[in-house]
Amino acid sequence: xxxxxxxxxxxxxxxxxxxxxxxxxxxxxxxxxxxxxxxxxxxxxxxxxxxxxxxxxxxxxxxxxxxxxxxxxxxxxxxxxxxxxxxxxxxxxxxxxxxxxxxxxxxxxxxxxxxxxxxxxxxxxxxxxxxxxxxxxxxxxxxxxxxxxxxxxxxxxxxxxxxxxxxxxxxxxxxxxxxxxxxxxxxxxxxxxxxxxxxxxxxxxxxxxxxxxxxxxxxxxxxxxxxxxxxxxxxxxxxxxxxxxxxxxxxxxxxxxxxxxxxxxxxxxxxxxxxxxxxxxxxxxxxxxxxxxxxxxxxxxxxxxxxxxxxxxxxxxxxxxxxxxxxxxxxxxxxxxxxxxxxxxxxxxxxx
Numbered sequence: 001x002x003x004x005x006x007x008x009x010x011x012x013x014x015x016x017x018x019x020x021x022x023x024x025x026x027x028x029x030x031x032x033x034x035x036x037x038x039x040x041x042x043x044x045x046x047x048x049x050x051x052x053x054x055x056x057x058x059x060x061x062x063x064x065x066x067x068x069x070x071x072x073x074x075x076x077x078x079x080x081x082x083x084x085x086x087x088x089x090x091x092x093x094x095x096x097x098x099x100x101x102x103x104x105x106x107x108x109x110x111x112x113x114x115x116x117x118x119x120x121x122x123x124x125x126x127x128x129x130x131x132x133x134x135x136x137x138x139x140x141x142x143x144x145x146x147x148x149x150x151x152x153x154x155x156x157x158x159x160x161x162x163x164x165x166x167x168x169x170x171x172x173x174x175x176x177x178x179x180x181x182x183x184x185x186x187x188x189x190x191x192x193x194x195x196x197x198x199x200x201x202x203x204x205x206x207x208x209x210x211x212x213x214x215x216x217x218x219x220x221x222x223x224x225x226x227x228x229x230x231x232x233x234x235x236x237x238x239x240x241x242x243x244x245x246x247x248x249x250x251x252x253x254x255x256x257x258x259x260x261x262x263x264x265x266x267x268x269x270x271x272x273x274x275x276x277x278x279x280x281x282x283x284x285x286x287x288x289x290x291x292x293x294x295x296x297x298x299x300x301x302x303x304x305x306x307x308x309x310x311x312x313x314x315x316x317x318x319x320x321x322x323x324x325x326x327x328x329x330x331x332x333x334x335x336x337x338x339x340x341x342x343x344x345x346x347x348x349x350x351x352x
Contacts, residue, residue: 001027001086002222003205003215007197008077011038012233015064017221018083018149019236020228022142028225029208029215030083031201037076037157038062039164042069043140043300046245046292049276052166061164065242068149070138071273071294074161078186080152080197082108082204088144092211097139097298097336101125104148105137107207112152114203116191124272124337125296132185141298153186154194248304249278249290264315268346272296272337275346281315286347298334305331310347320344 009017011034021028039061041050047063050072056063061074084104086093094100101124109127112119112134119135122128127135127150137150162177187194209215221229235241264279273295280287289307297303306327313323324340327333 001029001212001215002218003029004031004218004221005198005201005205006030006032006219006221008033008035010034011036011062011064011075012237013221013226013229014075014081015040015066016229016233016236017225018085018147019067019142019232020225021085022145022147023232024224024228025087025143025145026085026222026225027087027145028083028085029205030085031080031197031204032083033077033080033197034075035077037074037160038064039072039074041065041072041242042138042294043067044069044245044292044297044303045072045294046249046276046290047242048166048246049292050166052164055163062237063242064237065244066149067142067300068138068140068147069273069294069296069300070136072165073136074157074164075151076157078153078155078157078194080154080200082148082150082152082201084148084208086146086212088141088146090146090212093146097296097334098124100139100146100148101137101336104211105150107204107211108135108137108150110207111200111204115187115195115200117187118190129185129190132183134185134187134190138296139298140296140300152200153184155186155188156180156184158184245290245292248307249292264347264349266346266349267293268342270295270338270342272335275338275342277343277346279310279347284315286310286313286315286320289347291343295338296336297338299331302331302333306333310343315348317341317344317348320347 009032014034109119117129119127119129125137126133135150140147158180162173167173261282264281267276275293277291279289289310309327313319321341321344324343
């Protein structure tokens with residue numbers, strides 16, 4: 001497989017190249033970072049609920065929705081991305097997503113340790129050091145390819161991240177800023193210095209070679225990858241793509257509230273991430289369910305089908321749990337750290 005050490009690339013290519021590799025079924029390992037800042041949201045997130053869109057527009061900060069789950073993050077050149085794209089049927093890939101994370105994040109943890117950071121694995125997919133997160137990682141399946149993405153955080157702009165997130169007021173924003181500082185760390189903070197990007201990339205590549213076999217070193221992406229990346233970026237850097245999740249969300253202002261009919265808006269923090277829901281409880285039955293959040297859901301495209309499967313289900317914890325569990329069984333769904341009962345808890349808050 002190819003190892004592309006690209007270092008600084010356009011912000012667009014920092015996301016589009018690994019998507020292109022997946023759609024072309026091109027096994028690859030990328031090490032790169034964006035030349036200019038942007039905000040990236042998870043595949044299942046609702047842009048209007050997560051991002052202060054007025055602020056990012058005023059400051060010319062692009063917002064992009066990736067095809068990998070997880071949360072919203074401010075990205076810039078002080079974060080070095082690793083992106084691994086593999087054929088789904090490779091014998092080295094465990095069936096369980098939990099085991100996949102454990103196995104394929106081990107080389108990342110070993111690389112952090114080589115450069116002086118006391119990194120540890122924290123399920124489901126976190127890498128921590130001294131109790132603080134030091135890498136944001138995620139996985140996805142696209143076109144029969146398995147993708148692992150993450151970052152080496154060299155330094156981090158906590159202030160800009162807190163300004164890009166949507167919050168109810170400035171007091172809450174201050175709390176977000178302080179919480180980020182307390183819970184997210186960097187190479188600079190842990191070791192007092194930032195390692196060279198080439199040295200980091202090569203160290204991780206060596207460890208993945210031990211798992212996956214030899215890699216061919218390249219410093220320029222193949223023309224076919226670039227062409228596909230540009231094609232995907234043209235399709236995806238649109239309001240239609242960015243707000244796809246938002247448009248599934250029912251607008252409570254258009255729902256006539258009467259006796260026995262009310263809108264459910266709720267959120268729940270689970271080990272696998274935050275779940276947000278909007279739904280209508282109509283005489284004890286769920287209608288117009290919309291689910292978003294920073295969790296991971298495989299296959300990712302089945303989340304709208306889960307929403308539809310809940311239409312008409314009794315709005316009680318047992319019924320919702322059973323309906324979600326049956327959907328998981330039918331579709332062979334995995335959502336690491338998120339259980340069917342979690343959807344029941346967030347959709348039936350009054351009964352839970």
